[in-house]
Structures are given as structure tokens and as C-alpha cells.
Amino acid sequence: MSMMCDVIVVGAGPGGSMAARTAAAAGLKVVMLETRQEIGDPVRCAEGVGKRALCQMVKPEPEWIAAEVKGAKIYSPDGTCIVMSEDKGGAEVGYVLERKVFDRGLAMEAARAGAKVMVKTRALGLLRKDGVPVGVSAMRIGEPLQIEAPLIIGADGVESKVGRWAGIDTTLKLKDIESCAQFLASDPSVDDQYCEFFLGNSIAPAGYVWSFPKGEKLANVGLGIMGTKSKPGEATRLLKQFMKSRFPNGKVLEMVVGGDPCSGPIESATADGVMLVGDAARQTDPFTGGGILTAMQAGIIAGDVAAKALQAGNVRREGLKEYEDRWREEIGVHLARSFEFKEFFVKLTDKDLNQLLGSLKREDMTKMDLRAMLRVLFRLNPKLLWELKHLVV
Numbered sequence: 001m002s003m004m005c006d007v008i009v010v011g012a013g014p015g016g017s018m019a020a021r022t023a024a025a026a027g028l029k030v031v032m033l034e035t036r037q038e039i040g041d042p043v044r045c046a047e048g049v050g051k052r053a054l055c056q057m058v059k060p061e062p063e064w065i066a067a068e069v070k071g072a073k074i075y076s077p078d079g080t081c082i083v084m085s086e087d088k089g090g091a092e093v094g095y096v097l098e099r100k101v102f103d104r105g106l107a108m109e110a111a112r113a114g115a116k117v118m119v120k121t122r123a124l125g126l127l128r129k130d131g132v133p134v135g136v137s138a139m140r141i142g143e144p145l146q147i148e149a150p151l152i153i154g155a156d157g158v159e160s161k162v163g164r165w166a167g168i169d170t171t172l173k174l175k176d177i178e179s180c181a182q183f184l185a186s187d188p189s190v191d192d193q194y195c196e197f198f199l200g201n202s203i204a205p206a207g208y209v210w211s212f213p214k215g216e217k218l219a220n221v222g223l224g225i226m227g228t229k230s231k232p233g234e235a236t237r238l239l240k241q242f243m244k245s246r247f248p249n250g251k252v253l254e255m256v257v258g259g260d261p262c263s264g265p266i267e268s269a270t271a272d273g274v275m276l277v278g279d280a281a282r283q284t285d286p287f288t289g290g291g292i293l294t295a296m297q298a299g300i301i302a303g304d305v306a307a308k309a310l311q312a313g314n315v316r317r318e319g320l321k322e323y324e325d326r327w328r329e330e331i332g333v334h335l336a337r338s339f340e341f342k343e344f345f346v347k348l349t350d351k352d353l354n355q356l357l358g359s360l361k362r363e364d365m366t367k368m369d370l371r372a373m374l375r376v377l378f379r380l381n382p383k384l385l386w387e388l389k390h391l392v393v
């Protein structure tokens, strides 16, 4: 079977759906391929997003949201807790999504804008003419499929192949992958009001544990550890250990493992006829691991640039430069800063973490965002944080 369109989007995660929605709304003929039979399932995500940023891009349907939280609680290894308000807690705090429903909802928005969504359809490679990509070969429910299009948007997640097929270097060093395990757990002691973060090298080496409430004492509980500190089964072992101490009576209803890129911005997210979006382009926050909003943001930019490039008749790499420039300006600058934080954070000992969080005990955190918190931390711990001096402005 063969088809033709203007843009093929590979992957129906938040990045792909926003790209497809934007390109279709601009009048392009868009086909979005998704290898899974159910969009959004299984969930490999803590499901936390900031409210304001989400609402700037979409109008959330009530069923997309499992819980609304008051803020974030961050625990140091010695149990000191600091509380941040929801609007200051960063890009992962505000709503806890029901991602199975959310991802499907975004794909539905793309379909409503005119995109053709094809589930159970796996992209297998790029079609080329004179060396230039002219489409995608795929497998749809056991049947080979060829789709021709001058432009391909690779939104195929952390294990992205589209980038590799197009010759874009998306290689991740082991230290730049967070190895994650997560449970959907039910326990009477789940804090339904706050997203909780637990720090400590014995519970999550060079990473953290999260417990994000999903209503009625249900929580998405998980952890991410730096790839170099991990070995097969390690993330799950540590998560079980954490569950035993924090939620000893917890019932585990789902369990998933996965990886999260934390490399900071890659050198290029474009090639002739190809743009990469979201995790595929390593546009995830390297410090927090959050990537839903950045994937959506990049998807919108890619969809917009797709329309302009096709209109201008130039989908070569130079014709896609606007995408490269805009995502770097709107997302990349933050990712680069965050990468520096991560590189510093992973070196901290438990004693350092106790000192840092302990120093905030007497501060009013209710009006402080992460940047303001860093400034205060720097004022209180100049010696420990000297390396980050240039970021404290």
C-alpha cells in the first residue's frame, strides 16, 4: 500500500501530536504514525506538568487531569522538607496528568485539525531519492506501507530512530540517560496535595524519587538514577526499597521501566527533509527529566516551520533553519543551564544535600521559584555553590 502527503509525523506522543495539529491547522496534509495500538499506553512518565505553560498551548479537558496539587515538597536525605507553591515549583508541578487520556486527547486534537492518525503503524526507515528523504517505509498491522512526503518530523521518543536514519547525531552517553522505574501505587499515606521529591544517594544515586498524587490515595511513584550508577534491575530494586520504607502497605497496580534523556541540547535537530522533536531531539530538561511541555513547544514550532518551508519550497536543512533557531531560543537556552545544574547536582553528597536544604529552613519559600531559590542558596552556601556562580544572576 502507498500514500502521499505533505508531512509525516513519526510518533504520537505530546511532541508528535502538537506538530501534527499545528501543521494540519496550517492546511498541510499530515499523516501521523504511532507504533503502539493504544496511544499513551504504557505510561513511562511521572505525569507532572506546570499549569500555566500547559494552558498556554492547549485547553486541558478535565479528564486529562488526575489531580491538581498545591505545590512541591522536596525532602533532603535527613528528612528536612521544603515546600514550594504550585506556580513556582517548575515545569513538572501543577497538574498530575492521566497521560493515557492526555496523549490520546492531543492526538484527537491533531485528528480534528485534519491529520490522519495511524496506530499500530511502525516506521521502519526513510525512503530516499538521490540521497534525499522523500518519505517513510512502515509496517501497518503486518502489512508493508510506503508513504511519500517531502518532510518528516521525527517525534519518536527517547529511542528515536528517525534521527539516526537521517544522519543526525543523537547518541546519548550513559551518564546522560536517567534509568527509571515507576509504580502506580495505592497507599493511605499518599500526600494528595503535593508532588513529593526525595533526594539522597542511597535512595536514588545522582537522581531522585518522586511521588505524584493521582487522587484518592493513588500515586505515580518512581525514581530515576544516572545511567552510570545503574545496572540491570537496579532502578526497580531501589524503588521497591523506597516503597518498603515510605509506603509499607502500598499496593502496586502497574509497573513500568524506561529511560529519560538528560544530555542537554544536541548540536542539530534537523537534516534535509527532517526535523526532530521532543525526546527524539533530547529536548528534555536534564535536571528534572521533564519533557512533556518542551516536546509540545517544539512540536508547535516544527509544525509551523513545516508549513513555511513547504510554502517556500525549501525543505533542505537550510530551509528548516527557523526551527533550529526558534527551539534553541525558546527551549535550548534553558536546557543548557539545566544541564549545568545537573552536572553539579550529580556530584553532591548526602551531606551537601542536607546542608543545602537545611539552609532554607528559615526562608519563606512560598514566593520563591527555582531561580530565586538558587540565589538564596548561593547567598547561604557560597563555598559549596561557587561552581554555579555564573548561573546565579
Ligand SMILES: Cc1cc2nc3c(=O)[nH]c(=O)nc-3n(C[C@H](O)[C@H](O)[C@H](O)COP(=O)(O)OP(=O)(O)OC[C@H]3O[C@@H](n4cnc5c(N)ncnc54)[C@H](O)[C@@H]3O)c2cc1C
Pocket (backbone or CB within 6 Å): 010, 011, 012, 013, 014, 015, 016, 033, 034, 035, 036, 040, 044, 045, 046, 047, 048, 049, 091, 092, 121, 122, 123, 124, 155, 156, 157, 158, 161, 180, 181, 182, 222, 258, 259, 260, 277, 278, 279, 280, 284, 289, 290, 291, 292, 293, 295
Ligand atoms: C519515568 C519517567 C518519568 C517522567 N516524568 C515526567 C514528568 O513528570 N513530567 C514531564 O514533563 N516529563 C516527564 N518525563 C519525560 C516525558 O515523558 C517525555 O519527555 C515526553 O513523553 C516526550 O514526549 P515525546 O512526544 O517527545 O515522546 P514520547 O512521549 O516518548 O512519544 C514518542 C512516541 O513515538 C512512538 N514511536 C516510537 N518509535 C516509533 C516508530 N518507529 N514508528 C511509529 N511510532 C513510534 C512511541 O510509541 C511513542 O508513542 C518522564 C520520563 C520518564 C521516562
